[in-house]
Amino acid sequence: MGAKAIAExxxxxxxxxxxxxxxxxSSEIMENISVLYGERKYPWFKVFLQxxxxxxxxxxxxxxxAAGYVSMTATSGLGLSLMAEGISYxxxxxxxxxxxxxxxxxPGLGNVAPEQSDVSFxxxxxxxxxxxxxxxxxxxxxxxxxxxxxxxxxxxxxxxPVILLTDALIVHMYxxxxxxxxYIVKPNVDWAARGRNYGQRHIINSIYLDPPELKAxxxxxxxxxxxxxxxxxxxxxxxxxxxxxxxxxxxxxxRISKEAVLKLRENGIKAGLFRPITLSPLDKDNLLKYSSRxxxxxxxxxxxxxxxxxxxxxxxxxxxxxxYLGGYIPDVEEVAEAWK
Amino acid sequence: xEVKQFSSIYENGITTYCPxxxxxxxxxxxxMALDELGITEKAIMVGSVGCSTLAYKFLNVDYVQxxxxxxxxxxxxxxxxxxDKVVFGIQGDGDAxxxxxxxxxxxxxxxxxxxxxxYNNMVFGMTGGQMAPTTPEGMKTMTTPFGRxxxxxxxxxxxxKILSAxxxxxxxxxVVITPKPIFTKDRVMYSSKEAMDSYKAVLNxxxxxxxxxxxxxxxxxxxxVNWKMTILDSKKYVHDVGVKVYPPALCRDAFGxxxx
Amino acid sequence: MYQVVHSKxxxxxxxxxCKGCEICINACPQQNLSLSENVNSQGYHYVEFSEMGKKGxxxxxxxxxxxxPEYAILKVRKNEKADYxx
Numbered sequence: 295m296g297a298k299a300i301a302e303x304x305x306x307x308x309x310x311x312x313x314x315x316x317x318x319x320s321s322e323i324m325e326n327i328s329v330l331y332g333e334r335k336y337p338w339f340k341v342f343l344q345x346x347x348x349x350x351x352x353x354x355x356x357x358x359x360a361a362g363y364v365s366m367t368a369t370s371g372l373g374l375s376l377m378a379e380g381i382s383y384x385x386x387x388x389x390x391x392x393x394x395x396x397x398x399x400x401p402g403l404g405n406v407a408p409e410q411s412d413v414s415f416x417x418x419x420x421x422x423x424x425x426x427x428x429x430x431x432x433x434x435x436x437x438x439x440x441x442x443x444x445x446x447x448x449x450x451x452x453x454x455p456v457i458l459l460t461d462a463l464i465v466h467m468y469x470x471x472x473x474x475x476x477y478i479v480k481p482n483v484d485w486a487a488r489g490r491n492y493g494q495r496h497i498i499n500s501i502y503l504d505p506p507e508l509k510a511x512x513x514x515x516x517x518x519x520x521x522x523x524x525x526x527x528x529x530x531x532x533x534x535x536x537x538x539x540x541x542x543x544x545x546x547x548x549r550i551s552k553e554a555v556l557k558l559r560e561n562g563i564k565a566g567l568f569r570p571i572t573l574s575p576l577d578k579d580n581l582l583k584y585s586s587r588x589x590x591x592x593x594x595x596x597x598x599x600x601x602x603x604x605x606x607x608x609x610x611x612x613x614x615x616x617x618y619l620g621g622y623i624p625d626v627e628e629v630a631e632a633w634k
Numbered sequence: 635x636e637v638k639q640f641s642s643i644y645e646n647g648i649t650t651y652c653p654x655x656x657x658x659x660x661x662x663x664x665x666m667a668l669d670e671l672g673i674t675e676k677a678i679m680v681g682s683v684g685c686s687t688l689a690y691k692f693l694n695v696d697y698v699q700x701x702x703x704x705x706x707x708x709x710x711x712x713x714x715x716x717x718d719k720v721v722f723g724i725q726g727d728g729d730a731x732x733x734x735x736x737x738x739x740x741x742x743x744x745x746x747x748x749x750x751x752x753y754n755n756m757v758f759g760m761t762g763g764q765m766a767p768t769t770p771e772g773m774k775t776m777t778t779p780f781g782r783x784x785x786x787x788x789x790x791x792x793x794x795k796i797l798s799a800x801x802x803x804x805x806x807x808x809v810v811i812t813p814k815p816i817f818t819k820d821r822v823m824y825s826s827k828e829a830m831d832s833y834k835a836v837l838n839x840x841x842x843x844x845x846x847x848x849x850x851x852x853x854x855x856x857x858x859v860n861w862k863m864t865i866l867d868s869k870k871y872v873h874d875v876g877v878k879v880y881p882p883a884l885c886r887d888a889f890g891x892x893x894x
Numbered sequence: 895m896y897q898v899v900h901s902k903x904x905x906x907x908x909x910x911x912c913k914g915c916e917i918c919i920n921a922c923p924q925q926n927l928s929l930s931e932n933v934n935s936q937g938y939h940y941v942e943f944s945e946m947g948k949k950g951x952x953x954x955x956x957x958x959x960x961x962x963p964e965y966a967i968l969k970v971r972k973n974e975k976a977d978y979x980x
Contacts, residue, residue: 311714356704357680357698357710357712361716487697487698488719489677490695495696496696497690
């Protein structure tokens with residue numbers, strides 16, 4: 295199952311601490327990790343703790359990250375709202391960790407069917423003060439495993455929180471995977487707060503009472519954002535062409551849109567799919583290149599059009615939206631019809 | 635200055651607390667205890683939001699700034715991963731008992747060996763003196779200008795009573811850190827007994843952590859600027875009103891450190 | 895002939911840290927501490943030590959050291975300038 299694959303990928307990639315709170319549809323990830331912790335197969339997996347709430351979860355991740363340990367949790371949209379303060383603190387104090395968001399129906403209590411309605415939340419500002427964590431969006435179970443490993447690596451390279459945006463379907467589906475971690479993530483943590491140890495003290499801080507100091511901190515974070523731009527990645531599925539329609543989708547919608555593109559190509563219509571792999575930073579160069587050769591753009595999403603807003607902002611062109619609300623999964627026929 | 639100071643305090647460090655506040659006294663005793671036990675190099679301090687956030691400019695140890703009320707969760711995570719370090723935190727009474735009470739209770743229930751110091755001045759100090767869960771009945775604060783009404787807000791919370799319910803706490807103590815004013819016929823003097831007791835409490839709290847237990851010490855202190863009193867009046871207030879609501883007590887001492 | 899008298903103990907003060915809260919001034923039983931006319935760089939009148947107070951010389955009781963909240967009273971130690979055995 296997707297959850298078991300993600301748990302196996304995380305622990306074999308070098309996970310050292312897991313703090314979680316159960317919430318459907320992400321609880322299976324925590325359950326599988328607790329089994330791996332109990333079996334003691336991996337000597338670097340030191341701590342597993344079920345916390346009392348999502349707020350306690352994110353703060354324990356903050357503590358583990360401040361001490362320089364690879365840590366992770368899995369939650370859903372409701373928990374992510376509660377974690378927003380902790381993520382803002384981590385972004386400002388440069389503390390790394392990984393959060394897997396298994397998107398369910400929202401807003402409010404919603405339902406437990408899959409949706410992609412957290413896109414606006416994670417892209418615009420995941421917390422107060424302008425917070426831009428790195429967001430990865432896998433579309434298969436295998437890619438989720440790769441992204442967990444990549445997430446750990448990116449979090450510690452840039453000292454920034456990383457969000458993995460999946461949905462309830464990917465985490466619960468059965469698929470064939472073949473993947474081994476290329477190496478165990480063992481980051482360099484000279485900056486971590488592990489005691490003075492006869493050297494310089496280490497400070498993990500986000501309060502700067504004087505305006506010039508706070509401005510300098512924000513400018514440093516913005517400069518880091520510019521450097522992070524170079525890891526932007528996307529997949530171009532039959533889109534390197536003059537196109538009648540360019541589909542834009544992430545996650546499970548992307549998988550279904552690929553089928554629709556193949557179907558349209560059989561009937562002679564020039565269709566293509568642009569799939570962002572890193573949602574933040576979005577691969578602007580490739581998007582502008584491929585969209586400039588497309589007559590029309592259609593965004594297939596399991597929400598009211600959140601990704602389309604971002605695409606419209608970047609390309610300054612209109613994007614048609616094919617929304618799926620309430621937990622409905624896109625249908626290949628409807629997606630193929632939308633090109634008109 | 636040829637005088638040798640504690641290695642855990644910056645040589646030219648200046649506290650930024652209000653004149654007369656005993657927060658600085660708590661920091662001085664923490665620095666002194668870290669030096670006496672020789673654990674300065676492996677101490678990690680977790681600061682909270684409130685007046686305790688200013689501690690990092692004075693104490694020269696590793697520091698992590700926590701969100702409001704969440705310091706016990708961060709301390710638990712750091713201690714689980716770095717078992718041989720000494721992890722401690724300073725919180726205010728609003729931080730620990732208002733917004734952070736869930737984190738404090740769960741950390742106390744787990745009993746992971748950390749040390750929590752709570753400076754209780756019966757109001758929210760940093761934000762200007764609003765009512766806190768520990769405000770006694772009838773006390774006038776910025777949000778209770780006519781006195782705290784216990785019919786609606788309930789009586790003040792007693793941290794020692796709440797935490798005594800958890801069996802895995804090893805050291806639970808409340809001391810008064812305000813020096814007691816002694817009035818003679820022509821002048822006022824201060825006693826140093828409270829300060830010495832507070833230092834012993836800090837030292838024993840660290841010793842409990844080194845022996846593997848969770849320790850929590852509550853210090854009753856003044857906030858003369860936000861109580862709108864002079865320094866002398868605020869010290870009198872603590873010893874007239876404060877100790878009646880929060881009498882000093884040793885609520886638990888599982889390893890018997892106080893007797894040694 | 896005047897003989898200069900020193901107290902057996904002296905109090906070392908870091909005047910930059912002092913905030914003039916006057917706790918130590920009240921706490922000293924011999925009243926050896928008083929507020930200076932000058933201000934330090936923070937703007938507070940800081941406290942000064944005189945070896946002979948209103949009620950006698952400094953006895954090294956250290957009450958001022960215990961109650962100072964700013965660590966401005968650094969140390970209470972034996973005075974090297976005192977005449978021993980005279």
